[in-house]
Amino acid sequence: MKKITKVLSVFLSVLMAMSVFVSAVSAEEAECTHEYVEETIAATCVEGGFTRYTCSLCGDSYEGDAVEALGHTYGSWIITKDETCAEDGVKYRECSVCDSSVSGHIEIGFVKAIGHDWDDGVVTEATCGQKGSTVYTCRNCGAQEIKDEKPALAHTYGEWVVVTEPTCTESGLKERTCSLCAETAEGHTQSEVISATGHDMQAKTVVPPEYKMQGYTIYECSKCGITENRDFTPALKGRVHSVELGEKIVVNYEEVAELNPVIDVDEDVAYSYSFRSDAENVATVDEDGNIIGKGMGKTVITCTVVDEYGNTETDTVEVQVKFTMANWMTIIRQVLQAAIDIVIGGLFGDVDFGGFLGGLFK
Ligand SMILES: [Zn+2]
Ligand SMILES: [Zn+2]
Ligand SMILES: [Zn+2]
Ligand SMILES: [Zn+2]
Ligand SMILES: [Zn+2]
Numbered sequence: 001m002k003k004i005t006k007v008l009s010v011f012l013s014v015l016m017a018m019s020v021f022v023s024a025v026s027a028e029e030a031e032c033t034h035e036y037v038e039e040t041i042a043a044t045c046v047e048g049g050f051t052r053y054t055c056s057l058c059g060d061s062y063e064g065d066a067v068e069a070l071g072h073t074y075g076s077w078i079i080t081k082d083e084t085c086a087e088d089g090v091k092y093r094e095c096s097v098c099d100s101s102v103s104g105h106i107e108i109g110f111v112k113a114i115g116h117d118w119d120d121g122v123v124t125e126a127t128c129g130q131k132g133s134t135v136y137t138c139r140n141c142g143a144q145e146i147k148d149e150k151p152a153l154a155h156t157y158g159e160w161v162v163v164t165e166p167t168c169t170e171s172g173l174k175e176r177t178c179s180l181c182a183e184t185a186e187g188h189t190q191s192e193v194i195s196a197t198g199h200d201m202q203a204k205t206v207v208p209p210e211y212k213m214q215g216y217t218i219y220e221c222s223k224c225g226i227t228e229n230r231d232f233t234p235a236l237k238g239r240v241h242s243v244e245l246g247e248k249i250v251v252n253y254e255e256v257a258e259l260n261p262v263i264d265v266d267e268d269v270a271y272s273y274s275f276r277s278d279a280e281n282v283a284t285v286d287e288d289g290n291i292i293g294k295g296m297g298k299t300v301i302t303c304t305v306v307d308e309y310g311n312t313e314t315d316t317v318e319v320q321v322k323f324t325m326a327n328w329m330t331i332i333r334q335v336l337q338a339a340i341d342i343v344i345g346g347l348f349g350d351v352d353f354g355g356f357l358g359g360l361f362k
Contacts (some may be wrong), residue, residue, distance in 0.1 A: 032058040043067045045098045045105075072104055073097045083111040085141045116143060126150040128178055129185040155187055156180050166194045168224045201228060209233045238266020240307040243273065245317035249301075251283065251293045253327050259289030261303045261315070270308040277301050283319045293321035 036053040043049030048069045054061040072095035083089030089111035098105050116138035126132030132150035137143070155178035166172030172194035181188050199221040207229075209215030215233035220226070241264040251257040265271050275285040279299035285291050291301065302316045323331070 032060075034058065034060065040065075043070050044102070045070050045072045045095055046102055070097070072107070074107060077109065079111075083113055085114050085116040085138055085143065088113050114140065116140065116145075118145070121147070123148075126153055127185070128153045128155040128181045129187040130181070155190075157190060160192070162194070163191070164194075166196050168199045168221060168226075169196050171196050197223065199224065199226065201230075203231075209236050211236050211238060236309060237268045239269060239309060239311045240265040240271050240305050240313050243303050243305045243313045243315045245301070245303050245315045248318045248320065249291065250320045250322060251291055253293045253296060253321055253323050255293055257291045257293075257319075259285065259291060259301065259303065259317070261289065261305070263305050263313075265305070265307060271305055273303055273305040275301055275303050277319070282321050291319055296321055296323050 034055045039052045049067040051065040074093040077091045081090040118136040121134040121136040134148045136145045157176045160174040164172040175191045201219040204220045205218040216229040217231040244262045282297040282299040
């Protein structure tokens with residue numbers, strides 16, 4: 001109980017203090033009789049105006065009698081850029097009241113582009129080398145617009161004409177022109193390179209090989225005349241120079257003598273040789289030079305040497321075939337036997353005795 005009384009007394013004392021303060025303020029307010037002074041704030045182009053009332057005694061103030069902003073008082077439009085067919089015009093106007101520091105003092109305006117006034121167009125037909133089109137021109141500004149484009153037609157070319165003949169080594173040039181269009185038209189003249197013909201090499205002279213020197217064929221171009229050596233053949237290693245069979249040879253009937261030909265031929269040159277007897281019924285000769293006596297008498301044996309290049313050398317030797325004593329004895333015996341045969345033959349038949357003797361002596 002004692003405690004509640006204490007809280008209440010604090011509350012009451014606070015309440016009392018507040019009431020003293022409030023009565024003091026209202027006492028002062030109540031005291032001012034307010035003598036307001038008017039101040040008129042004029043409206044401008046962009047801001048409204050009003051009247052401010054301020055008490056000259058207590059300084060209390062308020063505003064009233066609001067007036068709307070006047071808005072700018074623009075002069076005439078001034079054109080800075082005339083409108084054209086394609087571009088807008090630009091103009092401005094200035095407020096005669098305010099100065100340039102005020103927003104909207106200058107107003108900028110645009111005048112819409114007029115748009116082109118196209119004419120009926122000029123038609124250009126497509127020709128060879130040149131496109132066709134219709135060109136429209138603006139009656140106002142002269143601007144042009146190309147429409148309805150058509151591709152160029154093909155040229156009608158004539159025959160090729162050779163301007164520069166090609167040579168064996170250098171290319172030539174040919175041209176042809178269109179019969180329809182003018183010389184100035186694009187593609188009116190066409191030119192093309194003619195390839196060089198190349199040489200026409202013909203074999204002219206064969207130079208045979210010589211000792212240690214190659215042979216070759218001289219070729220000449222039938223058109224320009226230049227020459228070139230081609231088709232080389234190996235140099236000659238040499239040749240056969242001679243063959244010698246020596247002195248006369250005597251060989252007995254049915255016996256063999258050997259020929260030893262001495263062949264003079266350069267080193268490394270290939271060659272072959274052969275033998276031939278003029279009368280093979282007297283003596284034969286084989287490929288190795290072996291002579292065989294075939295009948296009494298004389299003959300000539302020839303040795304022919306041919307080298308790898310076809311060079312030929314020959315030599316001859318005389319060969320005599322003789323009968324030995326034994327040969328003669330045989331012959332005599334045969335003659336006698338023949339005689340006997342003739343006698344018998346005379347009795348019994350015909351025998352060719354002459355033919356028999358002829359067979360011995362040739
Ligand atoms: Zn006052
Ligand atoms: Zn203004
Ligand atoms: Zn125009
Ligand atoms: Zn043409
Ligand atoms: Zn040539």
